[in-house]
Amino acid sequence: MNKVQRMKELIAKLNEASEAYYAKNQEIMSNFEYDRLYDELVNLEEETGMTLSGSPTVTVGYEAVDELPKERHESPMLSLAKTKSREELKEWLNGKEGLLSWKLDGLTIVLTYDGGRLEKAVTRGNGEVGEVITNNARVFKNIPHTIGFKGRLVLRGEAVITYSDFEKVNDEIEDVDAKYKNPRNLCSGSVRQLNNEVTAKRNVRLFAFSLVSAGEDGREVDFENDREKQFLFLKEQGFDIVDYKRVDSDTVIESVEDFAKEVKTYDVPSDGLVLTYCDMAYGASLGRTAKFPRDSIAFKWADEMAETTLKEIEWSPSRTGLINPVAIFEPVELEGTTVSRASVHNLSILKGLKLGIGDRIKVYKANMIIPQIAENLTESGNLEIPKYCPVCGRETEISKLNDAETLVCPNEDCEAKKIKAFTLMVGRDALNIDGLSEATLEKFIAKGFIHDFADIFHLDRYQEEITEMEGFGEKSYQNLMESLEKAKDATLAKFVYSLGINGIGLANAKMLCKAFRDDFERLKGASAEELAEIDGIGEVLAEGIRNFFDDEKKLASAERLLSELRIAKTEESEEEQIFLGKTFVITGSVEHFNNRNEVKELIERKGGKVAGSVSGKTDYLINNDLASASGKNKKAKELGVPIISEEMFLEMLDN
Numbered sequence: 001m002n003k004v005q006r007m008k009e010l011i012a013k014l015n016e017a018s019e020a021y022y023a024k025n026q027e028i029m030s031n032f033e034y035d036r037l038y039d040e041l042v043n044l045e046e047e048t049g050m051t052l053s054g055s056p057t058v059t060v061g062y063e064a065v066d067e068l069p070k071e072r073h074e075s076p077m078l079s080l081a082k083t084k085s086r087e088e089l090k091e092w093l094n095g096k097e098g099l100l101s102w103k104l105d106g107l108t109i110v111l112t113y114d115g116g117r118l119e120k121a122v123t124r125g126n127g128e129v130g131e132v133i134t135n136n137a138r139v140f141k142n143i144p145h146t147i148g149f150k151g152r153l154v155l156r157g158e159a160v161i162t163y164s165d166f167e168k169v170n171d172e173i174e175d176v177d178a179k180y181k182n183p184r185n186l187c188s189g190s191v192r193q194l195n196n197e198v199t200a201k202r203n204v205r206l207f208a209f210s211l212v213s214a215g216e217d218g219r220e221v222d223f224e225n226d227r228e229k230q231f232l233f234l235k236e237q238g239f240d241i242v243d244y245k246r247v248d249s250d251t252v253i254e255s256v257e258d259f260a261k262e263v264k265t266y267d268v269p270s271d272g273l274v275l276t277y278c279d280m281a282y283g284a285s286l287g288r289t290a291k292f293p294r295d296s297i298a299f300k301w302a303d304e305m306a307e308t309t310l311k312e313i314e315w316s317p318s319r320t321g322l323i324n325p326v327a328i329f330e331p332v333e334l335e336g337t338t339v340s341r342a343s344v345h346n347l348s349i350l351k352g353l354k355l356g357i358g359d360r361i362k363v364y365k366a367n368m369i370i371p372q373i374a375e376n377l378t379e380s381g382n383l384e385i386p387k388y389c390p391v392c393g394r395e396t397e398i399s400k401l402n403d404a405e406t407l408v409c410p411n412e413d414c415e416a417k418k419i420k421a422f423t424l425m426v427g428r429d430a431l432n433i434d435g436l437s438e439a440t441l442e443k444f445i446a447k448g449f450i451h452d453f454a455d456i457f458h459l460d461r462y463q464e465e466i467t468e469m470e471g472f473g474e475k476s477y478q479n480l481m482e483s484l485e486k487a488k489d490a491t492l493a494k495f496v497y498s499l500g501i502n503g504i505g506l507a508n509a510k511m512l513c514k515a516f517r518d519d520f521e522r523l524k525g526a527s528a529e530e531l532a533e534i535d536g537i538g539e540v541l542a543e544g545i546r547n548f549f550d551d552e553k554k555l556a557s558a559e560r561l562l563s564e565l566r567i568a569k570t571e572e573s574e575e576e577q578i579f580l581g582k583t584f585v586i587t588g589s590v591e592h593f594n595n596r597n598e599v600k601e602l603i604e605r606k607g608g609k610v611a612g613s614v615s616g617k618t619d620y621l622i623n624n625d626l627a628s629a630s631g632k633n634k635k636a637k638e639l640g641v642p643i644i645s646e647e648m649f650l651e652m653l654d655n
Helices: 003-023 031-048 086-093 163-171 183-191 196-201 227-236 252-263 280-285 347-353 415-426 438-446 453-467 474-487 492-498 506-515 520-525 528-532 538-550 552-563 596-605 631-639 646-654
Strands: 070-072 098-104 107-114 117-123 129-131 152-160 205-216 244-247 270-277 296-299 306-317 323-334 337-343 360-366 370-376 397-401 404-408 489-491 566-568 583-586 609-611 620-622
Touching (some): 003 031, 086 296, 098 252, 107 183, 107 205, 117 129, 205 227, 227 280, 252 270, 270 280, 323 360, 337 360, 337 370, 347 370, 347 404, 492 552, 506 596, 620 646
Parallel strands (some): 489 566, 583 609
Antiparallel strands (some): 070 129, 098 270, 152 205, 306 360, 323 337, 397 404
């Protein structure tokens, strides 16, 4: 292949990866691989003196793909030239002072203030045209709505979601496949929401990193040619600014080391540093290339590499049918921790690396966090793609997902696809088994430990295998066994709910068990007509319940699970039914209960119902913030539904 052909190939690959990353929030290539290919293209362009059409070295980003309004930026937003060399940063300063700051990994936003008020917020987009997200920016966690400066102010900042907030969002998502891949993806989706209520809930923050202009009465603010004074001015206006250090040629390397120590525990996602000249006039005099301004340079962490041997590829089935390859290798030390496995993501990446058992590979941590394979030194390419699903044994298929080849199991009855049912069964409102997250269940299913509900109570058969699994040990195993034993003491309602009958939540399960006096034999034998007569069930749910128990496989599985449990009889008291026929909606935080579920259970014990939304059938909306402008409060006022505080609710109990 000649150099021109290779350049064309590189341009196609890099543009495909960039479009997936920036426009679709998908990652089809690792950062390490992208940087490697990009550097190769730059070198080829220098060698040949040619820059081909569409080259990412002269173009910036891609058009946005959603329905938000578009707007052209007053000045183009360029990318930055990059280096991984600390010495190059020193040389680049050339005896001048600079500001060294975090290069945050989020979504760049341009904010415009006029008359002291936020006028407009626009995303970076493709650098020339961005998306107007003003309403969303107004609900960012830390953006001032008004500022002291009454002229026209334009600044750039990075919208981010911290690692801790990212984890909180993912913790609330039970479905493993639905969890967000990284904070940047979550932030990008949150910033570009059509409904800013979603944005508000995500705790998006913005850190200012550049002042574009600040003028009043036709005159620009004089910052005495010092970029740091711009930063301090933004801080005075109430903006959070990126953490930075003022450096010179003598201190820049030491300062980089300080940032390197901090990045491992820094809560804000960062993929490097930015160095900018303090002398603004000097920086401006340097001009720009087609893609890069010359007054700033980005520093990317030189990834700590370790060479090791590939031991095996673990094929991990998921509930969607995807069978994901995970590389298992001889343990190595990286960034202060021991690493022995890394996701290979899909077949396309696996094939690109030409992996084979026993190959010598180089591994690193992307952004010092996520283990990745950088390259394969031996490239044996002798790895066999499984012909059969490791869980159900059905013949596998290769399909394309987002332009990447993936391995899938087409069997709809594969146990791996039942992960949702198992997750429901072990959940807090069902059998409440601690230590069995969806991710752990997936691993156990993939290893063949679990095929049926009842199998969960016999995991002691696999003590040795479990204690040797990554993330487990003897203590974790013992905690799990204790949790399983505790879970055997359950109510019939929680058991019925755990079966995953369509449309039957915990409230309906309680009504069913109440109607049949906690007698499972009577419940499973009831006709559709009998079931439909129960308050809150109706014909559709009744038919679904009947179909469930008429399915021999499902009934047998339910009875096997029931045989593992010690069902406690519930005590009912007619005098407690003070909320009989009443429907409540609960919103906001609670003060006298641990959570809203406790309030819900109390209402149900006393004969009432709890709905998720306000309607004409709602009798009371419980909200401690009576004056809230929330959608539920507005709806309640429109319908004449009483809005009561928690205190008022407790008074109802006493009366």
